[in-house]
Amino acid sequence: MPDALLEVTNLTKIFPGIRALDDVKLSLRSGEVHALIGENGAGKSTLVKILTGVYIPTGGKILLEGKEISFKNAIDAQQAGIVAIHQEASMFPELSVTENIFMGHHLRNPKTKKLDWKAMTEQTKALLGRMQLDIDPDTLVKNLSVAKRHMVEITKALSLDAKLVIMDEPTSALTGREVEDLFRIVRSLKESGKAILFISHKFDEIFTICDYYTVFRDGQYIGEGKVKESTEDQIINMMIGRSIDQLYPEHTPVLGKEILKVEKLSQLGAFKHISFTLHEGEILGLFGLVGAGRSEVVRTIFGIDKASEGTMYLEGKAFMPKGARQSMHKGIALVPEDRQKQGLVLKMSLTHNISLPVLKLLSFKGMVTRSKAEKTYVLEHGNQMEIKSAGYHVDAETLSGGNQQKVVLAKWIGTKPKILILDEPTKGIDVATKAAVHQFICDMAAKGVAVILISSELPEVMGMSDRILVMHEGYQTAILDAQKCTAETVMRYAIATVAQEAAHA
Amino acid sequence: MADRQDLVAKSRLIDEMSVKNRLIEFFTKWEVILVIIFTLMVLFFSGRTPYFLDWFNLMNATFQFSEKAIMALPMIFIIMCGDIDISIASIIALCAYAVGTAAQAGASIPSLLFISLLVGTLAGLFNGVMITGLNMPAIAVTLATQSMYRGISIGLLGDQARTSFPDGFGIFGQEFIPNTIIPYEFVLYLALMLLFAFILHKTTYGRRLYAIGNSAEAARFSGVNVKLTRIINFTVTGFFCGLTAMLLASRILSVRSNIATGWDLEIITLVVLGGVAITGGKGTVFGVFVGSLLVGYLKFGMGLLKFSGTLMTIVIGSLLITAVLLPRLLDLYKANRKLRLQAQH
Amino acid sequence: QGAKEQAVKSEKEIVILVKSMGNAFFDAVFKGSQEAAAELGGIKTTYMGPPQATAEGQIEIIETLIAQRVAGIAISANDADALIPVTKKAMAAGIKVISFDSGINVGGRIVDLLPSNAELIGRQQIQLAAELTGSKGDVAVLSASAQATNQNLWINWMKEEIKDAKYANMKLVEVVYGDDAPDKSYREAVSLMQKYPNLKAIICPTTVGLLATAQAVKDAGKAGIVEVTGLGLPSEMKGYILDGTCRQMALWNPVDLGYTSTYILNGLIDGTVKGAAGESIPAGRMNSMKVEKDGIIFMGYPYVFNKDNVEQFTF
Amino acid sequence: MLERSPSSLLKKALERRELTLMLLLLVLLVPITIRSPQFLSGENINRILNDMAILSIVAIGEFFVILSNGIDLSVGSIIAFTGMACGMINESYASVPPVVLLLVGMGIGLLMGLFNGVLVAYGKIPPIITTLGTVNIYRGLTFLLSKGTWVTAHEMSPSYIGFPRTTFLGLSYLLWIAFVVITVLYYFSRYTRTGREVYAIGGNPTAAKFVGVNENRVRVVVFLISGTLCGLAGALWTARYASAVNEMATGFEMQAVAACVLGGVNFSGGAGGIIGVVLGTLFLGVVTNALPVIYLSVFWQTFVQGLIILVALALNTLSDQRKSAKLLAQRRG
C-alpha cells in the first residue's frame, strides 16, 4: 500500500493478566472510511487509546505518513493530527460547550497569551452551525441531553485540524436524524481528504459509510478487505470464527395475566402521562429518540426516581416503590443503560458485582455472607453469559465494554424477576453476544417473565417486541402492535409528526 | 444436581489459581507492611528504654489511645462509603457536657450512659440527615456542625467545668479488670474491634458498604438503600461518640467545653493509616487495628524517650505519608516486573 | 539492664510539665529549675509540655512519666480537675507531684505553689488600671481561654475589687477571650475598642493577650487613650512599655517560680518535708516557703514593671 | 479585563451561585445594621476588609486545590512556618526590606507546596492524606526552627510591622496585596490554559487526559499556588499581628475551606469561581465581626458561626437543585 497515511505493524499491548493486542497491523489511507471490526474485547478501543497517546504500547511500530511516531500523551497525538471520539463519554459537565470543545487547545492571543474567549465562542458558533446544531455555546454541558452531548463531542473532534479522525462507537448514543447528521459529516470529512477510523457493531452503518475494513479477534489481526466486495456473513465469520443467525428469534407470546398497570405516570420535567399494561410473557418495546425520556420512565417504575403523578398496580395491587430494594422484592429487575456508572461497581470483583442484588439470599439470615453459596451462584449465572475475563476475581473495570454489559445481565438474571426491564441491553455488544441476548430475552418471556425493552435500534424493537410504546419528548404518542405496524409508522410517532395532537390532548 | 458439583469444583479451581497471586500480593499488602513497621518499632523502643517492654506499662499505655481507637471503628464505615466526619470531637464534647451536667444533677451511672448515647446518636443522626437529605458533601456539613456542636457546649458551659460524678464512675476509664493489669477500656476496644471486623467483612451490610464506597449509584441500582446506609453510619458514629464521651469523662473526671479538641484529624489519621482508602471502598478493620496500636505505642515510646510533642507530630505525619507511599511504590514495582515477564513470553 | 536501672535511680529525675511548649514564660521557669538543680546536685530536671495547651496532652505525658517512675513532677495545669485521676495514679506509684502557676485542685497534688495570691493579683490588676485612667471610664478584660483556671480566678477577684466605692466611675464592661492566640486576641481587642467608645483601659492577665492588645491599640492610634495593662513578660513587652502603649504591668518572677518548685520537689522526694499545713520548706535563695491550708504556698507579690525598670530584666 | 458587555455579565452573574450568596450577605446585614448602625461605617468596613485580607489570600489557594478535586489541610502550618521564618529573619537582619521578606515567605511556601504537590501528583497519595501528614510535619518544623521561642514586636523592625498598615489611596498595603492576588488569580483562572486545566482535572480527569491535559503538572501547580499564597500570608501575618508564635494559624485550614464552601465551590471539583470565594470570605468576615457587635455572648459565637455556615450551605444547595430541575423542565417543554 503505497500511499498509506497510517501504518501500524506488530503492535502489542499487555495489561496485567491480559494481552489486549497481540502483534496486530492496520493500514489507513487518506480519504477513506475504515471500519475496525471485532467482537467485544477484541482490542479495538485499546488500539484507539494507543493511537491517541492515552496508552503506551508494549511493542510494535506506528508510522504516520512514513515517519515513526510515539506519543507520550494526547497532545502529542493531536499535534500529529490524530483525534478521537472515545467510547466512554469524556466531557466536562460543569463547563460550557465552548470550553469543552477547546479544552486542551484553547485559543490564545498570540502576543499576550491571554485566552481569547471571543474568538473561541465565534468558532464554536461556526462549528455548531456547520453541524446544524442548535446549541448555545455558553450552555453548560451538564444541561444538555445525552445526544446533544455526543454531538458536541463530535464537534470537538472536528475543531481540531486532523488528518485522522477516530470514532469509537459514535452512534451508540444517537438515533435517526443524528446518525444521518453524523454520516453527512463523515462524508464531508472524507471528501476533504481525511482518513476516518470507524468502530461500530452495527453492520448497516458499516455497509452504509465505510470503504474498507479490518477485523480483530481476541487481540489478533484476522484480515481486511473492501466493504463492497464482502458480505455481512463473511465479515461475521472472520470476527467470531463462525456464522450466526442474525434473525430475531421466533417468539410467540403466550400472554399470562396482567402483571403491571401504569396509569398517567408523570415526573416533572422528564415525562408526562404514561399509561400502559404489561402481561406475563409479554415483551413491551419502548421506543423513542434518545432523550425522549424512556430511561426516566423505567427508572421511576423501578423506584430510583420519584413519580410526581400517577399510579401503578402490580398484580392488581397499588404499587409505588420508594427505592430499588422495594421493587426488587416485588420481582422487578432493571438492567440500567449506563453500565459503567449504574450497572457495575467497577472496582469490585465480578463475583461481588453479580451477587450484589441477591446478597440477602446468599447469606445466613440475610445478614452474614456465605462465600461458598456466593461462588456457586456466580459461576452458574456468569457462565451462562459467557463472560470473557481473567476470572471472576478480577475487577469489573478491567473488562471490555461488551463484557461489562454481560456481567450486568448476569447480575440480574439471578434475581428471578417477574418483570425484567432492559434499558439498551445491546448497546455496544457484538453480534454474537447480541444474538445471545435476544435469545435470552425470548427465553425469559417464554418462561412467563414480562419484559420491557428499551432500544434505540428500531429493527431490534420491531423484531423483539409484541407491542411498542412510542415516546416523544416525554409524551407517550402511541402503543402499537408490533406485528401490524411498519418501521415508518413507529418512526413517525417517535418524531411526532402524527402525534402532536395526541400529546397535547 | 450433577452440574452443581461441577460448579463447586470449578469454583475451587478459581480459588487455586489465585492462591499464587494472593501469596505475591500478601507481602506487599498494607496490613502486612503495617505489622512489619509495628514490629520494627517495638524492637527499636525495647532497645532504647527498659520501660517499654514491660507488661504493666504496655497495658497502662492503652488508656492513652483506646478511646480514639474505638472512635476509629465507626469512622471506618463512614470513610468506607466515601464520606468523612470532622465533627466527632465536637459531638464527644457535647455528650461529655450532657454527662457532666446530668451527673451534677445527681443522675445515676446507667442514666448517664443513656443520656450520653442519646445525645451522641441524635447529633450523628442530624449529620446524616443533613448530608443525605439535602445531598450535601459530608466534609462541608460536618465542618459546619463541628462549630455548632462545639458551640453548644461552649455556650452552655462557658468557662465552667463539671467535676462532680457519682461514686464508681471512674471504673470505665481508669480501672483494670480485678487482679489483672488489663484495663476495662482496652477489653471493650478489643471486643468492639472484633464486632466491627465481623460486620465489615462477614455481613451483607459490610459488603454493601464496599459497594457504596466504590460506586454509590451502581449500589443504588442494585437495590442498596444508599441514603439509609449512610445515615446509619453517621448515627452509629454519633452513638460511639456518646460511648467515648462516657469513657473520657470517666477517665479524667472533669468536663470542659474544649474537651477532645483536635481528635477528628487524629482519628481520621488512624483510619487512613490503617489502609482505608479516603475515597472509599477499600480497607480492613485489622489494618485500622494495627494502625491504632502503631500510633498509640509510637507516641508512648517516644514519650518514654522524652521526644518533644513536636517531634512526635513530625514522626506521625511522616509515617502517614510513608505508609501510603510504600505500598504504591511496591505496586509499581510489581506491575513493572509483571509486564516485563509477560513481554518476554 | 540492671545497671541501666541503677543509673537511672541514682540521679533523681524531676520533670517541669508546662501548659504548652513554646512559651517564653515557661522557658524562664525552667531556667530557675536548672539553677536550683545545680545548687542541690544529684537532680536531673527535664522540661516537657504538650504541643497544644490541652489537659489530654498533659495526661498522655504524665502516663509516660509514671511508666518511667520519675521522682517528681511539677505541673502548670491546663485543667484543675482533669489531671487529678492521673496524678493520683502517679502519686500512688510513689511519684511526688506538685503544681505551680496554674494549680491542680486538692487531691491531685501534694502542694500547689501559687506565684502569688490570686486575690492580690486580681485586685492589683484593677488598681493598675485605675492608676492609669484616674479611676474613670470603661475597662474591659481580655483573657486567655475561657477554660484557663488561674485567669478565671483572678478575673473573679477583679470583679470583686471594682465593687469598691473608689471605683464608682469605673466600669468593667466585658470579659473576652483571645485563646492565647495572637490573631484572635488582636481581633478581640479591636472589636472591644469599637464596641465601647468610652473604653479607657484593657486589662490582659495573659502574656499573649497583652502583646496582641498593645499592638492593636497602637495600630488604632489609641495609645494613651486606651490604656493597656495586665500580666506580661518584660522581655516581650519592653517595646510597648518604652513607647508608652503599656505604661505599667505586673508579673511575678518565673525564674523564682521554677527555682522554688524544684526546691520543694527535692524536699518531698528526700522525705525531709511532707507538705503539711504549717510546715516551712527551705528554698535556697528564696529563704523558706510556708505551707498553708490545703497545701497552698504563696510565693510573693507580683512585681510592677514600668519604663524605669523594665530593661533590667532578662525573662 | 471584562470582555462581555456589562448586561451579559450581569446575566451571567445571576445564573451563578454567587448571587445567592450576595443576597444572603445583604439579608444578614439588615438586622446587624439595625442593631448597630455604625457597622456599615466606612471605618468599620475598612476594618473588616483588613481583617479578611489574609484569609482571602489563603482561601484562593485552597480554592484551586479544591477545584482540582483535592484539599489542602496544611495551609495553617505553612503560614506558621513561613511566618516564623520571616519573623526570625527580621529579628536577625532588621535591614532586610519587607518586600524581600514577602518574597522569601512566598519562596518557602512554594517549596512546601511543591512537596505537597509532588507527593500528590507523583506519589499518587490522595491530597487529604498528603496534607494530613504535612500539616503535622510543617507544624513540627516550625517548632524546630524556632526552638519553641517567639518573635515579638520589639524584636522586629518597624518597617516590617508597619508594612501591612501603610496606606496607599486610603487603603492599606495589606488590602492592596489581597486585591492584586485576587485579580491575578482571577485572570489565571479565566484566561490561561493552565487555569482552565484545573477545571478540567477536577471535572473529569479521564476526559482531561484524553484532551492532553498533563494531570500531574496541574496537580503540582495547584499546590504550588496554595503553598505560595500561604507563604505570602505567613509573611503578612507576622507583620500584621506583630508577633510570630508557633501555634499561629492553627485550624486556619477550616476557615479557608469554609470560605470556599460558602462561596459555592463544588467539593468534588471542577466547578466554582474566585468571585464566589471572595464573597464567601467576606461573608465569614461579616459574621465574625458582627457577632460581638450585636452583643451576642462570646460563648455562643462558635455555635452561631457553624449554624450560619450550615444554613448558607443548605440554601446554596437547594437553589442549585431547584435551578437544575427548572432547566430540565425547560428542556422538555
Ligand SMILES: Nc1ncnc2c1ncn2[C@@H]1O[C@H](COP(=O)(O)OP(=O)(O)OP(=O)(O)O)[C@@H](O)[C@H]1O
Ligand atoms: N485498563 C485495562 N486494564 C486491564 N485490562 C484491560 C484494560 N483495558 C482493556 N483491557 C482488556 O483488554 C481487552 C481489550 O479491550 P478493549 O476495550 O480494547 O475491547 P474492544 O474491542 O473495544 O471491545 P468493545 O467492543 O466491547 O468495546 C479486553 O479483554 C479488556 O478486558
Ligand SMILES: Nc1ncnc2c1ncn2[C@@H]1O[C@H](COP(=O)(O)OP(=O)(O)OP(=O)(O)O)[C@@H](O)[C@H]1O
Ligand atoms: N439536563 C440534564 N441534566 C442532568 N441529567 C440529564 C439531563 N438530561 C438528561 N440527563 C440524564 O441523562 C440520561 C439520559 O437522558 P435522556 O433524556 O437522553 O434519556 P432517554 O430518553 O431515556 O434516552 P435513552 O433511552 O437513549 O437513554 C438520563 O439518565 C437523564 O437523567
Ligand SMILES: [Mg+2]
Ligand atoms: Mg471498545
Ligand SMILES: [Mg+2]
Ligand atoms: Mg436513557
